[in-house]
Amino acid sequence: MISKSLKAVFVCSIVLFSSCKDDKNSEEKMTTNTSDNILLQKWTGPYEGVPAFDKMNVKDLKEAIETGMTLGLEDIDAIANNTEAATFENTIVPLEASAKELNDVFTYYGIFSSNMSSPEFRDIQGELAPKLSDYNSKISQNEKLFQRVKAVYDASQKNPLPTDQQRVVDLTYKGFEMNGANLNAEQKKRYAAINKELSSLYTDFSNNVLHDEENYVTYLNKNQLGGLSESFIKSAAKIATDKGQDGKYAITNSRSSMDPFLTYSTERDLRKIVWTNYYARGDNGDDYDNNQIIAEILKLRKERVGLMGYDNFAEWRLQDRMAKTPENAMDLMMAVWPAAIARVGEEVADMQTVANANGDKLKIEPWDYRYYAEKVRQKKYDLDSDEVKQYLQLDKLTEAMFYVAGRLFNYKFTPIEDQKVPVFHEDVKVWEVTDKDSGKHIGLWYLDPYAREGKRSGAWATTYRSYTSYQGETNVLASNNSNFVKPAPGESVLVSWDDATTFFHEFGHALHFFSSNVKYPTLNGGVRDYTEFQSQLLERWLSTDEVINQFLVHHETGEPIPASLVEKIKKASTFNQGFGTTEYLASALMDMKLHLADPTNIDIDKFERETLAELKMPSELPMRHRTPQFGHVFSGEGYATAYYGYMWADVLTSDASEAFKEAPGGFYDKEVADKLVKYLFAPRNSMDPAEAYRLFRGREAKIEALMRDRGFPVPTEN
Template identity: 70%
Template structure:
């Protein structure tokens, strides 16, 4: 979908330019005061902040409709200009357009991701097709595209300043990919397809969320065997919150499911919880997503064929680092055999443990985590729950601040409660400044806990992105997690995997905060590159400085002992068969779906089973995201045909990590850190990602480091990215 700056972006923009030739009546209308609270300019400290304390759901529908109308008028002001198209009279006002709508979109996104309710979902269903129609009116505006194309064509003859050239290139490319050059009949069909897809995406996401909220497994005291005390307390609280005091709730979220499957001794309940989680969107009821998948694939295929592409993946990957589906598939297929081989070893080890304990079973998917944990203890004397006692969320938060200070020279200071509005009492806010100069950089919001109406998983978002072309805009960044809220007075203890994810998502926030670009469009990203920065930040969790200073026992305050650290590092490649295979299962399936030349009538259940069988997917493992709840791919287009991007980015991650490992100062080497910020974080999308990486590393990335990190054999002939 077209990333309309100031519309789908979280970057609030200024009102349109008053270039010579713009219609006076339009300009006067644009200056009219805004009455709707959700459209109003942000006021207060820090360059203005969202009025989350004044959010009213009854305002959102009108705010979105009025905001879209205002944005279209701002576009009209650009196309009404009779002067020859230039960067200043076309691209600059385009970058400014949509300020009011951008503000409304922030609130709309908060309700959609963090505070969803049946009432909001009804509004969302009504607005989704209207938003799609609005986007089509811009992406298919012939006069606007002609002006953009004129500026672009001229820039090829007389190049602009580098950042302006990149901005024009990206905007022109996006319009061209969205069918701006099609004839009128094709444009109408293209817009109709997008409108229908927008409703399907909303339906898919809401169906998944409904199943996460609806299906909760309640257990009793006699069924708690094996479960850690912290989990039991949190499960008791969750049950009480849902009107079931005296019971224990296993919510249908990854954080709850994963812990239960790892520790519960009750195999029957493990199977039930596993089935409940992995059948989301696949229960044959009103929330079933299988028909949505088929229709989405059909419409995506029809749309790209209007543009002359064979498959959706061919269209989607043309401006990604992979460039085409074959390159993405080649990378995955180079790792897949090693992952499958490792799974066989892991299953063999687990089966031996099960047999030795007298359990007359064959390892099944709901056994994998449970027996993997037992193998971990046996092979490495490493107890995940023991590790968890040193992973307190409050300390991990200080650890990411320390890392940001050492690498980026950032300082984080809590904002006094009440001085910055928040949309929920769980949300906390910090001011980010430069450690040396004290200059204000932005705000960082943290929303850490799972709750009713909040989508699952972890993510980062930004309420305002950095730019300087129309006055300096500072950053408002947010991280959102779904940690299980503890019983009152208890610490928030998380797993090593969840701690890694916390660092990962903070990496996205640092990417926002470190931005040093002039134009809003340059804050975008290439999907198989933008995960690289966040994946790289995960590496600092296991550095000695973080471990020694911040990983302290929640009761004694003692740092994690060297013996336990040694076990963690020794076991770093443990269970890589499972983690790599469950990810690649989803990534391969995503690309297989989107390289089908005619998906008409495709049955997702059959396609999933047959494709995984052909790939040799182990029966003991399921895809990380099964098709009926694969929201990355089917609730929008951000990761569609692009879920492989995590692996592509991880090749860069492993290679870049070795640059730090080889440096005199290790992961805190000042010279390498300076290159990291200069070339890989601050530029955002103002330069080609491959060139940016070469400037950082001095060469292209190779797959060797990735294979070493996972304990897999390194290919005889190293492949370059």
């Protein structure tokens, strides 16, 4: 998942609809002295300058953001008040370069928000949210600015600009239009007020989820560790000790802790407690409950797009996505849904058979699913996930990703000593990325792998600086962030196959950042139902023979993974696809249906229950993200009515994978790899995604490949 930090939401001058502007701004600014605040100072040091993560202090944040907004508005005023006729060079280019200081501050803001949150930061975040909303409105509703953008756009419709410039103009104008630039004065006032209110609601939603993640910890005694691996037990003991509970074992309220516990713990009552804590985040009927917040968000979103004549939020949002309409997105999801829930029925029947054979007198419940699925895996495929885990070391997986990047992109990753590049936490490591042949510097890759208090859950990728060339080439500063449980001293970090897949997925985002060859910042943006495609595709290289044979070695003996175990893994590749597909699709369908519904007097809890009943959602598993904790959709707008995009992207992924399978060199075929980089990674958003895919594949993607991948029945053509 691409980072949803507020940098991605607020930083840019035309922030509601453009990509972040990470580039140099040469204009002199006279009003404010920025030298005293470290967060506003120019990035210095090697590698074209890097963020001063070692010196950042949350106390400097409020002043830095407010100063950055002042300077950003100076940039906008200079563009808007230019008396010369509007051109690409005097309007669009300075708009692309605007708000440099604020962009840089939001690099730090993103770290405080996602990686190093604290009560002090959350107070500042709450105070700044409405001010940032006002800032955005002053830009998106600046009539003089919009008229200059419109003049450039109108002229380009008669006399088209060079391809990349035309794409920037089209995206910029469309962004203004989608965000109310054509509204009258009264409507604009209400539009701005709605955005201001939403900004505070998004912050409250996120902080409520984080509160429940931090405060619901399950402590175990020594006699409650049945089924758990030695490495997991050691990690749980360390976490408990760090939390002042020496002699106990902590199961934190995060997926990285919850998932293995539910898979292996023999303590059913404790499994229920851990499951309930995790899936009740934001839904505990207390001061941190998110249901009313969600209801207000839905009402405000509908009202806002209604000002522009749209029937619902989904209709407005999807017009510039690959799906184009909510109906197209729903058609794809509902084409897969029946096969997914049918497979769940088969999986549950297999689990119940195992439970009955064991003499376990129970009906499979959600907190049993992972546990008995693992039993079925062992019985059906003689495959023990914990056995596989012994060969999945985080360090070796990192080397495997570097190997893949070298084969496909010709990149070399070289570790950097800590003192050369500042980091915000001792766990963060940094590598230099160069071209293997020429030695050309491409950028830096930061890795923050471990869960900790104050770090949001999940895994994500983000950039601190993106590639552009319109003011001279810039390097890329990209990061991957995970929540692996930190091991006890001297122990290896062992991860599940699913977590290893996610690790590759997020690295795919980083490679997308590094491979960019676009000239202008706006073209580094993305179409949401396309940007997950590149990262989902990279997951496929984890199971290639080259990676398995070289990098999957036993963490104690160093012995390579046995061929017999590899064969079991491949045979079980479609195992549990009912669970994986259904828990995801349920969330995606809920996202869309919530935004198509009438939000007047909506009861979120009731709507969730009734919608799942209508979908015939199996009772044995929950949505991947229940509504009260669905941060993708309600902590901001990046994935709102867009969570379906993972499925849309996976159609492309499955189809593109078959292009590699069909090639002489398989997944490392040079000709196909070169086309992959040229058409699907390097262009970013400089061309229409559908056209980019056709150039790569020679045709549009087909759903049949996805169904084959998941072991579902392939639909027959009429």
